[in-house]
Amino acid sequence: MDFFQTIIALLESTIRLSVPLIFAALAGLYTERAGVFDIGLEGKMLGAAFAAGAVAAVTGSVFIGLLAAILISVLLSLVHGYASITQRGSQIVSGVAINFIVFGSTVILGEAWFRQGGRTPALSGDARFQTWDLPFADAVKDVPFIGPIYANLLSGHFLLTYLAFALVPISWWVLYRTRFGLRLRAVGENPGAVDTAGISVIWLRYRAVICCGILCGFAGAYLSLAMNAGFVKGMTAGKGYIALAALIFAKWRPVNIMLACLLFGFLDALAIRLQGNPLPLIGQVPVQLMQALPYILTVILLAGFIGKAIPPKAGGIPYVKER
Amino acid sequence: MSDLAIELRGIDKSFGLVHANKDINLQVRKGTIHGIIGENGAGKSTLMSILYGFYQADRGEIVVDGKAVVIKDPNAAIASGIGMVHQHFMLVENFTVLENIMLGAEDSQVLNTSISKARVELKRLEKEYALEVDPDALIEELPVGLQQRVEILKALYRKADILILDEPTGVLTPAEADHLFRILGQLKDQGKTIILITHKLREIMAITDEVSVMRRGEMVATRTTKETSVEELAELMVGRRVLLRVEKGEANPGAVKLSVKNLTVRDGRGVTMVDNVSFDLKAGEIVGIAGVAGNGQSELLEAISGIRRAVSGSVVLNGSTVDVTGHVDPGALRSQGLGHVPEDRHHVGLVLKFDESENAILGYQRDKRYLNGPFLNMEAIRAEAEEKIQKYDIRPPNAKLKTANFSGGNQQKIVLAREMERGPDVLIIGQPTRGVDVGAIEFIHKRIIEMRDRGMAVLLVSVELDEIRALSDRILVMFAGRVVGERGTDATEGELGLLMAGVEGPKEAAE
Numbered sequence: 001m002d003f004f005q006t007i008i009a010l011l012e013s014t015i016r017l018s019v020p021l022i023f024a025a026l027a028g029l030y031t032e033r034a035g036v037f038d039i040g041l042e043g044k045m046l047g048a049a050f051a052a053g054a055v056a057a058v059t060g061s062v063f064i065g066l067l068a069a070i071l072i073s074v075l076l077s078l079v080h081g082y083a084s085i086t087q088r089g090s091q092i093v094s095g096v097a098i099n100f101i102v103f104g105s106t107v108i109l110g111e112a113w114f115r116q117g118g119r120t121p122a123l124s125g126d127a128r129f130q131t132w133d134l135p136f137a138d139a140v141k142d143v144p145f146i147g148p149i150y151a152n153l154l155s156g157h158f159l160l161t162y163l164a165f166a167l168v169p170i171s172w173w174v175l176y177r178t179r180f181g182l183r184l185r186a187v188g189e190n191p192g193a194v195d196t197a198g199i200s201v202i203w204l205r206y207r208a209v210i211c212c213g214i215l216c217g218f219a220g221a222y223l224s225l226a227m228n229a230g231f232v233k234g235m236t237a238g239k240g241y242i243a244l245a246a247l248i249f250a251k252w253r254p255v256n257i258m259l260a261c262l263l264f265g266f267l268d269a270l271a272i273r274l275q276g277n278p279l280p281l282i283g284q285v286p287v288q289l290m291q292a293l294p295y296i297l298t299v300i301l302l303a304g305f306i307g308k309a310i311p312p313k314a315g316g317i318p319y320v321k322e323r
Numbered sequence: 324m325s326d327l328a329i330e331l332r333g334i335d336k337s338f339g340l341v342h343a344n345k346d347i348n349l350q351v352r353k354g355t356i357h358g359i360i361g362e363n364g365a366g367k368s369t370l371m372s373i374l375y376g377f378y379q380a381d382r383g384e385i386v387v388d389g390k391a392v393v394i395k396d397p398n399a400a401i402a403s404g405i406g407m408v409h410q411h412f413m414l415v416e417n418f419t420v421l422e423n424i425m426l427g428a429e430d431s432q433v434l435n436t437s438i439s440k441a442r443v444e445l446k447r448l449e450k451e452y453a454l455e456v457d458p459d460a461l462i463e464e465l466p467v468g469l470q471q472r473v474e475i476l477k478a479l480y481r482k483a484d485i486l487i488l489d490e491p492t493g494v495l496t497p498a499e500a501d502h503l504f505r506i507l508g509q510l511k512d513q514g515k516t517i518i519l520i521t522h523k524l525r526e527i528m529a530i531t532d533e534v535s536v537m538r539r540g541e542m543v544a545t546r547t548t549k550e551t552s553v554e555e556l557a558e559l560m561v562g563r564r565v566l567l568r569v570e571k572g573e574a575n576p577g578a579v580k581l582s583v584k585n586l587t588v589r590d591g592r593g594v595t596m597v598d599n600v601s602f603d604l605k606a607g608e609i610v611g612i613a614g615v616a617g618n619g620q621s622e623l624l625e626a627i628s629g630i631r632r633a634v635s636g637s638v639v640l641n642g643s644t645v646d647v648t649g650h651v652d653p654g655a656l657r658s659q660g661l662g663h664v665p666e667d668r669h670h671v672g673l674v675l676k677f678d679e680s681e682n683a684i685l686g687y688q689r690d691k692r693y694l695n696g697p698f699l700n701m702e703a704i705r706a707e708a709e710e711k712i713q714k715y716d717i718r719p720p721n722a723k724l725k726t727a728n729f730s731g732g733n734q735q736k737i738v739l740a741r742e743m744e745r746g747p748d749v750l751i752i753g754q755p756t757r758g759v760d761v762g763a764i765e766f767i768h769k770r771i772i773e774m775r776d777r778g779m780a781v782l783l784v785s786v787e788l789d790e791i792r793a794l795s796d797r798i799l800v801m802f803a804g805r806v807v808g809e810r811g812t813d814a815t816e817g818e819l820g821l822l823m824a825g826v827e828g829p830k831e832a833a834e
Contacts, residue, residue, distance in 0.1 A: 179429040179437070186415045186426050193413040196375075197427025198398030313416070321377060 008148050010269055015153070015161065016227065018265025020045065020219045020236075022164045024243035025250070025257045026171050027215035031077075033175065033252060034208030035188035035314040039095030040080055041216060042240025043102035048073040048220020050106040053120035053231030054113065056127040056224075065127065065225055070217030076102065077213030078206075085205045088318030099240075107233050118233035120224070129158045129226040158226040160218060165258070167215070172254040184208055188312035191319040201319045219243075245298045251309045267294040325389030328353040328485050328516035329374070329405075334383035336369060343369040345540045347383070351485075351533075356507060356517045358527040358548070361537035362560055362760035363730050367520045368410070370537070371487050375407045376400040387485070406478025410489040412470050416463040420456055420473050421445065424480050441480070448479050452509060468499035475506070486510065487518045492526060493758070498615065498824075504530045522560075522760060524553045525789075536560055561762045569768045572776070574796040577606035580660075580780035581627070581749045586636030586647070588622045596622040598804035599636070604749065609771065609781040611795030613788055615823055619804035620784045621666055624753050627782075628663040629653040630671075641748050657686060662742035664735075666753030666784070672738045675727040679717070680708035682726050683741050711740040716766065732763030739767060743774055750774060751782040756790060768794060788819060 024041045031038045048069035056065025076098055083094035107118040114120055134155035141151040175181035183204055187194045191201045219239075224231040242264055250256030271290035278284045302309075327350050334347040343366045351357045361367050373380045376394040385392055387403045394400050400407070414423050421441055429437040442458055449455050454472055462470055471491065478486055488507075492500040507517055507530060519531060527534050528548060535545040536559040544559050557565045581604040588597035596619045604610050614620050625631035627638060629651035638645040641660045645651060653663070665671035673682050684693050684704055693704050708722040715736045717729070726734060735755065742750065755771065756764045771794055775781050785791050791798055798810045800822040808822045 177434050179432050179434060182422060182426060182429065182434060186418065189415045189417060190413065192409075192411070193415050193423070193426060196377075196397050196407065196409065196413040198396060198401055199427050 004145075005148070006273075008152050010266075010273055012153050013269040013272065014262060014266040015157065016265075017268045018261040019158075019161050019164045020222050020227070020239050021243045021246055021261035021264055022168065022258055023160075023215050023219035023222065024240055025246045025261055026164075026167055026254065027212040027219065028244055028247045029171060029175075029252060029254065029257060030184070030208045030211040030215070031205075032247065032315055033188045033312055034184045034205050035191060035312055035317070035319075036081070036084055036205055036209055037091045037095070037316045038080065038209075038212060039092055039244065040076065040098035040240075041212075041219075041243055042236050042238065043095075043099035044073045044076045044213065044216035045220045045223065045240050046099075046106060046234070046236045047076050047102040048217045049224040049235055050102075050110065050120070050220075050231045052221040053123070053224035054110070056123055057114070057121045057230065060125075060127045062123075062127055062129055062225055066217070066221045069221035069225075070214050073217035073220060074210055074213030077209045077216070081206050081209040084318060085202055085209070088320065091316055091318075103234060106231070110231065110233070120231040123225065123229045127225075128229055129160060129222075131156050131158055132162070158222070160222045160226055163218065164222075168254050168258045175254065180207070185312075188314055191314050195319070195321070205319075242294065242298070245302065248309050248311070249298070249301055252312065264294050264298070267297060325386075326353055327351065327386070328388060329518075330386040331370075331374070332384040332386065334370065334373060334380045334385075336373060336378065336380050342540050344373070344380070347537075347542045349535055349542060349545075351516060351518060353516050354511060354514050355532040356511055356519060356530055358531035358534035359518060359520045359537060360522060360524070360527050360534055360556060360560060362522060362762065363732065363758070364760075365537040365560075366540040367537050368489060371407070371489060371518070371520055374400065375405060375487065401481050401483070404482065404484040405487065406481055406483025406485070407487040408471065408474040408478065408489065408491060410491075410493060412474055414462045414470060414473060417461060419459050419461055420465075420476075421458040423462060423473055424458075424477050428481055444480060445476065448476055452479065452506070452513070454479075454506065466499075467494050468502065471495070471499075471503065472506075475510075484514075485516045485518070487520070489520045490522070491519070492521065492523065500526075524556055524761075527556065528553060538562055557761055560760075565761055565765055569765075569772060569793045571772045571794075574608045574775065576608040576796070577778065579603045580606050580641060581782065582639040583627065584637045584639075586623070586626060586638065587634045588619070588626045588631060589634050590622060595634075596804050597626065597633075600801075600804075600806050601636075602799060602806065602809075604780045604782055606748070606780050607775060607778045608796045609775050609783055609794050611791035611798045612782070612784045612801055613791045613798055613819055613823060614786070614801035616786045618801045618823075620786075620801055621753070622804075623801070624663075624666065624751060624782075624784055627751060628661065628665075629656045654686065654689075657747075660748035662745060662747030662750040664738050664742050664750070664752040664755065666757070668734055668738050673726050673734060675725070677726055678723050679712070679726055679729070679737060680705045680722040682737055683708040683711055683722070685741065687741070687745065711737075711744060714744075715740045715770075730760070731758040732760045732767075735759050735767065736763065739770060743770065746777075747779065749780045749782070751784075753784045754787075755783070755785065756787065788816060788823075792816070792819070 024045055028038055028041050051072035052065040052069035055068035056062055080094050080098055083089040084091040110118040110120060137151045137155035140147045175185060183194060183199055187201055187204050194204065195201050223235055246257060246260035246264055250260040271293055274285065274290050275287050329351040331347055331349040334344055336344040347370055359367050372378050374385065376396045376399050379395065385394055392403050394403065421438065424445060425437055425441045430440065431437055445458055454476055456469055456472055462473065491503060495503060511517060521527060531548045533545060534548050536543050536556060538560060584601045586597055586600045587595060590596045600623060612620050622631060626633045626647055630653060633647040635648060638647045640656065643659060645656065669675060674685065693700055705722050712720045712722060717733050717736050755767050759767065771781060783794055796812060798814055798819065799806050800808045800819060802823060802825040807825065810819065
């Protein structure tokens with residue numbers, strides 16, 4: 001039974017850790033499917049996390065914090081959009097620039113406003129997301145096997161956690177079953193086809209970029225308002241890049257994205273759990289190796305185990321009307 | 324009601340310093356096929372892009388069906404009943420036929436209802452115009468001819484009455500092109516108006532009712548097709564008399580320079596593309612390889628020039644055996660006297676982002692003439708490039724210009740100058756005049772004959788049968804990877820056509 005408890009706990013933290021990845025990877029899905037590569041997921045997430053932490057601390061309201069996160073993230077997306085869609089600049093340079101600017105400015109602003117070494121004040125009560133218990137969670141807790149799965153694994157998460165998982169089928173539906181999705185996928189493959197069909201390539205790509213901003217806003221808010229109680233300097237810690245890896249790994253498909261993010265979340269959870277515990281047969285494993293495991297696996301998987309991941313054909317290329 | 328489908332009045336358009344369209348007037352009558360012909364860069368595509376709302380004219384008026392209209396974007400063009408089939412298809416390759424046809428014309432936010440409506444409407448269009456295509460097939464899995472059909476259906480789905488086709492046969496095999504012309508004839512019979520943009524005179528003569536000629540941004544003439552001739556149109560296009568027939572004397576074949584024996588080549592998927600091909604090529608003769616595109620000619624050229632490894636067989640170049648089944652260094656072949664003008668100049672023949680002078684030595688950059696110790700001798704390179712520019716009349720005459728900024732014909736001349744001027748013993752040329760305008764074709768053909776007369780052995784591959792017949796001293800016909808026949812200069816077009824279609828092939832090959 002103890003082993004079962006361990007598994008449940010491991011899976012529970014898997015879910016907790018994969019939520020920001022799912023938000024960010026889905027965010028990337030919208031823009032990259034529309035042909036705008038976005039290496040700035042990391043920066044947008046970090047900016048959103050800071051905005052959420054700062055605003056929630058000042059107003060005491062978690063929802064105003066969430067709105068601030070989305071607002072900042074969308075603004076950063078629009079900067080990326082302006083640089084790469086309107087001005088036809090390099091999408092990579094723009095994305096990297098956003099990452100750097102956000103990393104530096106969150107620390108400076110945090111220190112100037114709160115004087116806690118770049119952190120925002122610790123949040124509590126209404127300024128933070130509370131976990132939700134699903135109906136009857138208490139009642140079935142003691143039922144063997146099913147009980148712990150329902151009560152500990154499926155119940156007791158944040159609102160944003162449920163939203164992240166709900167967004168997977170919703171994104172699939174939007175991309176594959178709506179007019180917006182059809183056009184969005186088309187503009188990522190052959191913007192010329194969209195343009196000659198009488199649809200604005202620019203407006204369509206901006207809308208995709210805005211969707212990305214909103215989702216990165218959720219990701220950031222989850223980090224500082226749900227998973228942690230406040231913003232900490234550099235708290236995204238490369239999650240934006242892992243989300244990008246998951247996006248490629250999943251070949252730009254929503255359900256695959258969820259699975260990839262869960263896998264990366266699981267590795268992360270495993271690394272945390274194994275810290276300080278000797279492995280059977282192998283013995284003590286250095287913490288650093290465990291922490292590096294998700295990244296090593298990403299490299300190995302991307303290098304050969306998933307077949308060829310073909311990105312949207314027009315990805316990364318600004319659209320210029322042919323002369 | 325007017326009997327004119329489209330009237331353009333005084334259309335004028337400049338891009339920076341380039342005056343692409345100068346005061347263009349054009350009248351297209353309803354229910355006709357109207358050809359617009361002109362050399363590359365004459366302004367045909369610009370004019371049609373203005374009509375389709377891709378660009379705005381600086382001045383001028385567009386009248387559709389008797390009403391003056393402003394076409395500010397493709398939407399407005401579609402609303403006026405104008406549809407366009409672009410030279411490079413505007414299709415999303417990993418979408419289905421149905422999704423491509425629907426794109427931009429979906430009638431609701433959620434696709435379900437749009438899809439079923441589109442399916443019904445597509446069925447109706449297929450019946451009405453006899454244009455069958457599987458609505459659920461992915462575009463990337465369809466042959467080019469069918470992809471083009473999808474483009475036409477896309478326009479019809481949007482209720483186009485006026486159809487513009489921009490260089491529609493550039494990517495088609497002769498058979499597919501014939502099929503397209505039948506479709507266009509049918510559409511005309513059903514009352515559609517068709518504007519056909521091309522630089523191929525034969526197509527104009529074969530299918531149009533009227534033809535307008537453009538030259539350097541101006542509309543120089545409009546003729547009734549029946550009352551004009553290929554010669555007159557060519558002269559109008561180029562602005563001077565053009566020799567459509569190449570004049571050449573008898574060949575004086577010498578020693579064998581290239582000997583190919585039992586060559587077999589497979590492609591990446593393991594399909595046999597060249598099947599046991601043997602032939603000899605002598606000094607001072609042009610051997611033409613005719614065939615419909617995709618019958619192994621490309622692979623044959625690649626194997627001989629050392630780009631693709633052969634499965635079996637042997638090649639003797641200039642007396643020395645080339646290890647075609649092992650590792651071949653194309654550079655080494657060059658130094659053994661092989662010149663190669665590749666079929667695809669954009670991807671294999673040139674680096675479009677390089678300067679003209681850099682492309683003029685590409686592949687020969689290790690030659691001492693171009694080196695200054697470990698560095699390139701830019702002065703020598705430029706001086707030689709300028710010499711070639713003079714000799715081959717490459718325009719604009721600027722060795723520092725990026726190669727992408729030259730027209731197709733001039734780019735081809737850059738490649739030809741590079742490969743011919745070194746005086747190779749064997750010159751293999753793929754598609755010498757693909758995407759090249761009439762004036763430059765004449766020049767290129769003359770040069771090829773000149774090389775032959777100097778004693779070069781020339782192997783010529785072209786999908787243009789006219790070109791093969793005009794230049795070759797001997798003609799080999801390839802079908803399904805095999806040489807199915809050899810003919811002399813007296814072979815008729817019909818005879819070669821049958822061989823190309825594989826009709827007489829098996830019997831003769833068995834001999």
